[in-house]
Amino acid sequence: xxxxxxxxxxxxxxxxxxxxxxxxxxxxxxxxxxxxxxxxxxxxxxxxxxxxxxxxxxxxxxxxxxxxxxxxxxxxxxxxxxxxxxxxxxxxxxxxxxxxxxxxxxxxxxxxxxxxxxxxxxxxxxxxxxxxxxxxxxxxxxxxxxxxxxxxxxxxxxxxxxxxxxxxxxxxxxxxxxxxxxxxxxxxxxxxxxxxxxxxxxxxxxxxxxxxxxxxxxxxxxxxxxxxxxxxxxxxxxxxxxxxxxxxxxxxxxxxxxxxxxxxxxxxxxxxxxxxxxxxxxxxxxxxxxxxxxxxxxxxxxxxxxxxxxxxxxxxxxxxxxxxxxxxxx
Amino acid sequence: xxxxxxxxxxxxxxxxxxxxxxxxxxxxxxxxxxxxxxxxxxxxxxxxxxxxxxxxxxxxxxxxxxxxxxxxxxxxxxxxxxxxxxxxxxxxxxxxxxxxxxxxxxxxxxxxxxxxxxxxxxxxxxxxxxxxxxxxxxxxxxxxxxxxxxxxxxxxxxxxxxxxxxxxxxxxxxxxxxxxxxxxxxxxxxxxxxxxxxxxxxxxxxxxxxxxxxxxxxxxxxxxxxxxxxxxxxxxxxxxxxxxxxxxxxxxxxxxxxxxxxxxxxxxxxxxxxxxxxxxxxxxxxxx
Numbered sequence: 001x002x003x004x005x006x007x008x009x010x011x012x013x014x015x016x017x018x019x020x021x022x023x024x025x026x027x028x029x030x031x032x033x034x035x036x037x038x039x040x041x042x043x044x045x046x047x048x049x050x051x052x053x054x055x056x057x058x059x060x061x062x063x064x065x066x067x068x069x070x071x072x073x074x075x076x077x078x079x080x081x082x083x084x085x086x087x088x089x090x091x092x093x094x095x096x097x098x099x100x101x102x103x104x105x106x107x108x109x110x111x112x113x114x115x116x117x118x119x120x121x122x123x124x125x126x127x128x129x130x131x132x133x134x135x136x137x138x139x140x141x142x143x144x145x146x147x148x149x150x151x152x153x154x155x156x157x158x159x160x161x162x163x164x165x166x167x168x169x170x171x172x173x174x175x176x177x178x179x180x181x182x183x184x185x186x187x188x189x190x191x192x193x194x195x196x197x198x199x200x201x202x203x204x205x206x207x208x209x210x211x212x213x214x215x216x217x218x219x220x221x222x223x224x225x226x227x228x229x230x231x232x233x234x235x236x237x238x239x240x241x242x243x244x245x246x247x248x249x250x251x252x253x254x255x256x257x258x259x260x261x262x263x264x265x266x267x268x269x270x271x272x273x274x275x276x277x278x279x280x281x282x283x284x285x286x287x288x289x290x291x292x293x294x295x296x297x298x299x300x301x302x303x304x305x306x307x308x309x310x311x312x313x314x315x316x317x318x319x320x321x322x323x324x325x326x327x328x329x330x
Numbered sequence: 331x332x333x334x335x336x337x338x339x340x341x342x343x344x345x346x347x348x349x350x351x352x353x354x355x356x357x358x359x360x361x362x363x364x365x366x367x368x369x370x371x372x373x374x375x376x377x378x379x380x381x382x383x384x385x386x387x388x389x390x391x392x393x394x395x396x397x398x399x400x401x402x403x404x405x406x407x408x409x410x411x412x413x414x415x416x417x418x419x420x421x422x423x424x425x426x427x428x429x430x431x432x433x434x435x436x437x438x439x440x441x442x443x444x445x446x447x448x449x450x451x452x453x454x455x456x457x458x459x460x461x462x463x464x465x466x467x468x469x470x471x472x473x474x475x476x477x478x479x480x481x482x483x484x485x486x487x488x489x490x491x492x493x494x495x496x497x498x499x500x501x502x503x504x505x506x507x508x509x510x511x512x513x514x515x516x517x518x519x520x521x522x523x524x525x526x527x528x529x530x531x532x533x534x535x536x537x538x539x540x541x542x543x544x545x546x547x548x549x550x551x552x553x554x555x556x557x558x559x560x561x562x563x564x565x566x567x568x569x570x571x572x573x574x575x576x577x578x579x580x581x582x583x584x585x586x587x588x589x590x591x592x593x594x595x596x597x598x599x600x601x602x603x604x605x606x607x608x609x610x611x612x613x614x615x616x617x618x
Contacts, residue, residue: 059424065423065424065427067368067427067431112604112607112608115607115608115611116607116611118366118423119360119366119559119562119563119567120563120607120611120612120613122366122368122427122559123556123559123560123563124603124604124607126555126556126559127556127560127600127603127604130556130596130600131596131597131600134596134597135597138593250552254431257424257427257428257431258428258431261424261428265424291439291442291443292439294435294436294438294439295435295436295439295440295443297432297435298431298432298433298434298435298436298437298438298439299432299436300432301428301429301431301432301435302414302429302432302433302436304428305418305421305425305428305429305432306414306417306418306429309425
């Protein structure tokens with residue numbers, strides 16, 4: 001087989017679903033039956049995965065380092081929340097609108113942000129988030145300001161399933177949305193468009209010289225990522241039936257980056273692993289002492305950057321290849 | 331009307347000087363080391379809190395406390411540069427950002443643990459507390475006059491230092507072309523450590539002197555980060571002169587917004603920033 005054939009084979013091969021890719025979904029469904037008392041946390045993990053997954057398209061695939069992704073999550077959350085408060089209780093159209101509004105914001109802000117790079121890009125991303133944070137904080141009458149947006153009532157999903165107090169419907173609803181979004185993300189990153197994003201990350205100049213409009217592709221990626229973050233935000237607003245100002249905070253932006261670094265960026269599943277680890281750790285450790293949590297999280301992250309590049313999945317890869325080498329040796 | 335304008339200009343300039351002193355340190359370290367040190371504000375905060383400690387607990391005079399705080403922060407920064415930052419000079423931007431975020435978290439947690447969540451401000455000595463009335467009915471606090479003078483002096487010293495001394499020449503050479511600088515015999519490794527310490531000391535100076543205007547809270551490093559970044563991005567990376575004018579623009583613009591349209595907060599500042607970077611992505615004074 002020639003090199004060319006094997007390269008094509010490898011590219012096509014990654015698009016095929018492997019059995020291991022069913023694992024997150026098996027775990028998620030098993031958790032539904034085995035851990036009924038943790039369904040609320042489970043729902044939070046599901047929308048956080050979706051949120052981190054949306055950032056992976058920028059950070060991991062396209063190589064856009066931003067600390068302002070909360071802007072789109074928060075916009076989606078407030079869109080879905082405000083729709084429900086205003087009397088539009090139907091959840092699925094609510095989510096679609098949240099996606100649309102966040103996507104539009106992503107397109108507009110991305111058109112400016114992506115003209116810059118490095119430091120200026122980081123700063124503009126943060127400035128967008130801060131701008132929205134201040135706006136949400138000031139418009140008490142509409143957003144509830146620092147108290148958060150209350151009274152988010154959601155109608156039955158498909159007109160059939162009401163959100164129950166045990167969080168069963170909520171969990172399955174979030175799981176369904178995440179599954180669809182994952183299918184979409186998977187299709188995008190394995191499509192020629194997704195491969196060109198990786199090319200842009202690796203060498204923008206070369207992509208430009210082979211005739212790719214780098215700016216336009218980055219902007220499309222930014223818009224998709226923003227609308228998926230909006231979807232995650234809308235899901236958060238609907239499942240919590242509440243929107244807090246934290247949705248637009250720096251912490252929210254930072255969390256997504258940390259999750260990807262923890263799980264492994266540019267891997268599609270880094271978001272799943274990172275979000276689960278971070279949320280479970282936060283739930284058990286930060287309850288009693290948030291300051292303690294923040295301190296150790298900070299130290300842990302520094303150690304991670306210095307010693308373990310590529311996150312959990314990177315570690316797994318390194319372990320696997322070492323194992324293979326051991327087995328290969330006589 | 332005249333009083334209002336004078337007030338905006340005066341408060342804005344004093345604020346700008348504090349911003350400048352802290353942000354110029356960031357500009358030089360980032361320009362030279364090429365590292366996205368988002369935790370720069372943490373050094374400023376450390377300077378402020380240390381002064382608080384020295385003045386409150388050990389009763390040091392203001393000036394001595396400032397010097398002591400700067401020295402302490404400088405020593406810590408040398409340690410951090412050797413242990414952490416130097417490993418990331420060639421790393422991807424993502425790693426640098428994540429490490430800075432980690433440092434910010436540690437600094438927030440540390441400050442809250444030792445000094446509590448409430449904002450602190452420094453007790454100014456008696457000779458700084460006066461408010462002589464000039465210009466009709468408007469009074470200028472002495473301390474802010476001092477800040478303006480001190481900021482100007484810092485600017486001039488840095489400018490002369492960068493343009494007239496050997497160290498300055500080495501720094502400029504290394505900012506322009508690191509490999510060439512190394513090839514002509516500049517010890518860039520030691521230069522990096524020196525410059526990082528210098529940047530951190532400037533941060534501590536700004537944090538200590540500016541505690542009067544930018545209250546010390548645990549989330550200081552985050553709360554003011556965007557403003558420091560604006561000064562650097564508009565002023566141009568690695569420059570000493572650009573950030574001075576950028577800080578003046580930002581400081582006066584910000585005061586004008588706060589006094590004329592308090593509801594809008596920093597809205598106009600961000601809007602102006604967007605327009606500016608749309609037209610000039612490398613800032614007003616930066617080089618492409």
